Every structure is written in structure tokens, then in C-alpha cells.
Amino acid sequence: MTRLLHLLLRRMPIGWLQLTHNxxxxxxxxxxxxxxxxxxxxxxxxxxSMNNVINLTYTPFSADIIISPPSPQLFGGALLSRRIVYxxxxxxxxxAATPLHLGNMEWKRPTxxxxxxxxxxxxxxxxxxxxxxxxxxxxAMLALPNRVLLDSxxxxxxxxxxxxxxxxxxxxxxxEFEINGHxxxxxxxxxxxxxxxxxxxxxxxxxxxxxxxxxRMSGTLSHVLxxxxxxxxxxxxxxxxxxxLAAEHVQARTIAQTIADDVSYMNTEAPMGVIFGIxxxxxxFVGLVIVYQVLATDVAAHMKExxxxxxxxxxxxxxxxxxxxxxxxxxxxxxxxxxxxxAGIYSVMGAATGLPLGMTAARAxxxxxxxxxACMISxxxxxxxLRGAEPAELFG
Amino acid sequence: xxxxxxxPIRVEGLNHWFGAGETRIQAIFDASLxxxxxxxxxxxxxxxxxxxxxxxxxxxxxKVQDGSVRLLGQELRGASQQSQEALRRRLGFIFQxxxxxESLTARQxxxxxxxxxxxxxxxxxxxxxxxxxxxxxxxxxxIDYLPEKLSGGQxxxxxxxxxxxxxxxxxxxxxxxxxxDKEAGIQVVRMLKALGAARxxxxxxxxxxxxxxxxxxxxxxxxxxxxxxx
Ligand SMILES: Nc1ncnc2c1ncn2[C@@H]1O[C@H](COP(=O)(O)OP(=O)(O)OP(=O)(O)O)[C@@H](O)[C@H]1O
Ligand SMILES: [Mg+2]
Numbered sequence: 001m002t003r004l005l006h007l008l009l010r011r012m013p014i015g016w017l018q019l020t021h022n023x024x025x026x027x028x029x030x031x032x033x034x035x036x037x038x039x040x041x042x043x044x045x046x047x048x049s050m051n052n053v054i055n056l057t058y059t060p061f062s063a064d065i066i067i068s069p070p071s072p073q074l075f076g077g078a079l080l081s082r083r084i085v086y087x088x089x090x091x092x093x094x095x096a097a098t099p100l101h102l103g104n105m106e107w108k109r110p111t112x113x114x115x116x117x118x119x120x121x122x123x124x125x126x127x128x129x130x131x132x133x134x135x136x137x138x139x140a141m142l143a144l145p146n147r148v149l150l151d152s153x154x155x156x157x158x159x160x161x162x163x164x165x166x167x168x169x170x171x172x173x174x175x176e177f178e179i180n181g182h183x184x185x186x187x188x189x190x191x192x193x194x195x196x197x198x199x200x201x202x203x204x205x206x207x208x209x210x211x212x213x214x215x216r217m218s219g220t221l222s223h224v225l226x227x228x229x230x231x232x233x234x235x236x237x238x239x240x241x242x243x244x245l246a247a248e249h250v251q252a253r254t255i256a257q258t259i260a261d262d263v264s265y266m267n268t269e270a271p272m273g274v275i276f277g278i279x280x281x282x283x284x285f286v287g288l289v290i291v292y293q294v295l296a297t298d299v300a301a302h303m304k305e306x307x308x309x310x311x312x313x314x315x316x317x318x319x320x321x322x323x324x325x326x327x328x329x330x331x332x333x334x335x336x337x338x339x340x341x342x343a344g345i346y347s348v349m350g351a352a353t354g355l356p357l358g359m360t361a362a363r364a365x366x367x368x369x370x371x372x373x374a375c376m377i378s379x380x381x382x383x384x385x386l387r388g389a390e391p392a393e394l395f396g
Numbered sequence: 397x398x399x400x401x402x403x404p405i406r407v408e409g410l411n412h413w414f415g416a417g418e419t420r421i422q423a424i425f426d427a428s429l430x431x432x433x434x435x436x437x438x439x440x441x442x443x444x445x446x447x448x449x450x451x452x453x454x455x456x457x458x459k460v461q462d463g464s465v466r467l468l469g470q471e472l473r474g475a476s477q478q479s480q481e482a483l484r485r486r487l488g489f490i491f492q493x494x495x496x497x498e499s500l501t502a503r504q505x506x507x508x509x510x511x512x513x514x515x516x517x518x519x520x521x522x523x524x525x526x527x528x529x530x531x532x533x534x535x536x537x538x539i540d541y542l543p544e545k546l547s548g549g550q551x552x553x554x555x556x557x558x559x560x561x562x563x564x565x566x567x568x569x570x571x572x573x574x575x576x577d578k579e580a581g582i583q584v585v586r587m588l589k590a591l592g593a594a595r596x597x598x599x600x601x602x603x604x605x606x607x608x609x610x611x612x613x614x615x616x617x618x619x620x621x622x623x624x625x626x
Contacts, residue, residue: 011511012500012504012507012508012511014497014499014500017499017500017504018497018499020499021498021499021542022499304493304495305495305497305498307495308489308491308495308497309508310484311455311457311484311489311491312484312485312489312508312509312512312558313481313482313483313484313485313486313487313512314481314512315478315481316477390457390458390459391452391457391458392448392452392457392458393458
């Protein structure tokens, strides 16, 4: 290592020698950087998982365009009239349109606990709108009343199912259970998982939805999903629908735009997202303070030695080079355990909350580069005192 | 460039203060002196009299506030950072405390004195030069030891090797023999004198050691910041 660095730096690897000379200080420095990394990883992970959760709520269905109430979020907006479906179908670019019903349900468990579910309802014959996680075949299975598709997160809901019944679930061998006094047959599963404020999801036909979510007035719906004719331009149709539906208090957007709006609302306006954003900021800030502290301590510990180099005629950039060498080594040595611990915490947090948390290569690279940058900046700041100082002053 | 007219060091009307405002105290009063080429100049005086202050001012380790210090033909007052660095590379310093780099071996510490002149010259040659001077100073068997494995006297000899290895034009030494036994101290001073004779190296040394003072070409005494004789 010393030899390699010697070749790389074309000078004695003083930073490396200095770091390895005092193992205790090195361990403390690396632990500090690792902790700073961990902090940032956890905060970034929480934000990423929130965005992931938003994206997941759009996966059970698909559409080219979606007509929604003015709310920026998928769930919880004002209900729309069925009339909107017919107005949409009147557009020359629209091939098909179908209502999407969305709701929440509090599911009181026999144990006394209650779970919050998000519920999707869609016409079983609307196969063109089957999503990434629900196939047209699964959708068709829901034609018989009281059939539902279970979120695989149900496995984690205590006593909701047993593993064997869950695995065998099919239209022939459905898994029967009760939700709030209604008997339902689960004939298949899809994967959505829990999110912020809910524990899992149910997918069912529009008919079953009306029965299970009784407070919903018939004739109302949450969103209108639209498929375009092959030659229709999405933006043109969106513009036309917006004009045609101007009096209806609705918005027509492409599905991509809708998801982007939802994500940006959650990140910049929704209280939870803003709090997470502040968490990221604080994580980075505390991380920076730790990194600075580590390097400033190191520079202070070698003040006399650096002063001696200055007295010998070494220029400031030579000292800066040593500090950078140390900064980069510490950054890298701290990043590795920081990232590993981060991945570990993700899996623990994921298991405990059911949230989709995981380490991504992109995030790891961003944090590594950020750590390098933070270490370099801290190193520069920590050597400021050396820069202007007279060597004789530094000995004191 | 060392001018033939200029002595290595010429100090004129030098004043120096520490602190500011109420607590400002004057450490050097109107000092004037010259240091001759190839000579061993001894600076002596009671503790706190300003020896280190004067030495570091002459060695461009401290900003000149008032008066003039000409070092190797260049005025230090108002000198730029770069020209001070360039000057320091032509000097050798041996400090009161040895100030060795704790994580570098005796050889590596000595090499730092050579490498300040850049990577020019091959590494093997530099290594040999470092080994040679350590040998002369009696550190041959301990050349690859870290400072923590050396005695106080040995550490001080490494610091001397580091200062001398690059053949400096002036050596500044602040009580360099304090950590050495009497014999070793005298030996080091003889070596510095030999360098003076052979290469014209000038030495300015702070010391209380009467045996060494006997070897001086010139003695400057300072009391309460004022030169008493010179
Ligand atoms: N950085 C400083 N700040 C304030 N006062 C200082 C500073 N350095 C030295 N002094 C003061 O200047 C005076 C001269 O100090 P200096 O270190 O030059 O003495 P010295 O002759 O080298 O003493 P010693 O024999 O103890 O090494 C002393 O009164 C000292 O207290
Ligand atoms: Mg002194």
C-alpha cells in the first residue's frame, strides 16, 4: 500500500504513514466518517422509499392519460361523476376509458388491532388497463362477486392468512376470510406493500368495491383511466380534454406527469415529505460537521510537524496535499462500512415497516462522491490556519 | 543568489513586538548585527531574553515588523510568501524541540530535507545521501527506526541530519545540543565548523553550553531584547 501510494503520489505517502502510525486515531476518524455516511444513507433511504411507495401505488393499473380531481395525490381527492367517462370517450383520440375506484378501509382484526388498507376497484373486463403488478387474467378472475386480490404484504399482517393457504390461493382454492363483516374470497395476489399510513392493499372489481366500501355513493368514481388510439398524440388529447372538461373541476394529465406531480408534491409540499427533506439536510449537515471535526482534529494533532515542513520551505500546497491524501483515504475507509451498515439498516427498517427500502448503486455513488467532496472541503478549511501562519507561531 | 558583497545575514534597527494593545510587549529592541560567511556565531543570553525570537526573525520563520533583515542578499521585510519559501529551502533549521515527524523513520525524516528541492535527482542517490549523514551522526544501525524508538539524543541527531543533508547555506540551531551528552554536542559543533570551513556554511546557534561557546568564531549576547555586545 505504501509503495503503491508512493508511485501514485510521486512522493512519500506521508498522509498514509501518518494515518497508519496512530491506529486509534485512524479508527476513530473512520468510525466518524462511517457514522456520517450512515446518517445520510438512512435519510436518503427514507426519502427514496417514500418516492418508491408513491410509484408503487400506480402499479396495479395502467393508462395513457388519467383524469383526476384537482388534488395532487392519487388517494383522497374529491369524487368525480360517472359523466366524465362519457365525456372522455367522446374525444376522437380516446380508444377506451374506465373508472378507477380508490378508497381506504379500516380493517378491524379479531385481535382488537386494526389495519388500514388501500383499496382499488376496477371493472374486471377493462383488461386494457391491467397494470404492471396485476395481469388482465387476474383482473378477469374478479368478475364473480366478493373476489379480491391480496397484497403479498398480507403475509405480514398477523393472523390474516396462513402461509400455506396464501401460497395455494387460486379461483379453485380461494382463501376465504372476513373483512369488516363481509366474507371475501382471495383468488390471487399482487405486490404493493405497506406505505406511509397504510399496511397493505386490496384489489377488487368495481361491484365488490361498492359493497365493501359502503360510504361510497354509486355513480361516483375516483379517477378516469384512458387508453389512446394508436395514432393519437397524448399531449394533444390532454389539451383537448382539459378544454372540454374546463367546467368540471378535474385535471387531465398523462400518467407520467401525474406520477411526477404526485412525487414532487410529496417532496416539496406534503408535511411528511418536507420533514424527510429536512432530515436529509440535517443528516448531510451533521455529516459535514463530523467530517470537518475529524480532519480538523487530525490537522491540529500534526500542527508542529506541518510547521516544521513550512520552516523547511515546503509550500502550502504540499501540506494541503498531505491533508487531501488523508482526507481521501479516510473518506474511502469510512464509506465502506458506512454503506454496508446503511444497507443493513435498510433491511432492518424494511422488515419492520414493510416499506420498500434498499441500497442502490446510484445512491452509494452519490454518497461516496459527496463524502470525497466533504473531506476535501473540510481538509481545505482545516488547513486555513496553516496557510497564513508564520512557522514560528505554529510551534507554540 | 549569494552576493559577494552581502554577508549571509545583515540585521539593522530590528524591533519586534508580541501581542497587541495593552498586552503588547517588545521582545527585540533596535538590534543590528551581521553574520559572517562560514563562521560559527553563538547567540546567548538569559531565558526569555529574546534569543529564539531573534533567530526565527533572521531565519524568515517570523514576519519582520520593523527594521531590516537581509538574508542571503534578500530583504525579509515585506518579502512574498514564495520568496520566503525559496529562501527557507537554502537554510537548515535545528529546533529547540527536535520536531521530527512521528510517523516517519529516521531515514524518511532526513529525506524530507532533500525532497523539499523537488523530486529531481534519483531516489537511490537521495537515499544514500540520507543514510550517509545518519551514519556520520552515529545513527547507522537505527536508520529505519521511528522517532518513538529513539532516545532524545538520537532524535536530536536525526533533526541535525535533516537540517544538514541538503547542504544549506546557513544553519540556524536553537539549543541543538541540549539533549546530547557533552562529547556528542561538541562533535556536532565541530562538524558544523568543518562544514563552514569546507563549504562556507554559516551557523547561527543559540546555546548556554560553555564548551561550545569556546568554539565560537563570534559571540552575541542578548539581555532583555537588547544586544549587549556584538
Ligand atoms: N508568541 C509569543 N507571544 C507573546 N510573547 C512571546 C511569544 N514568544 C516569545 N514571547 C516573549 O518574548 C520574550 C523572548 O522570548 P524568546 O522565546 O525569544 O526567549 P529565549 O531567549 O529564546 O528564551 P529561552 O532561553 O527560554 O528559550 C519572552 O519574554 C517571551 O515571553
Ligand atoms: Mg528560546
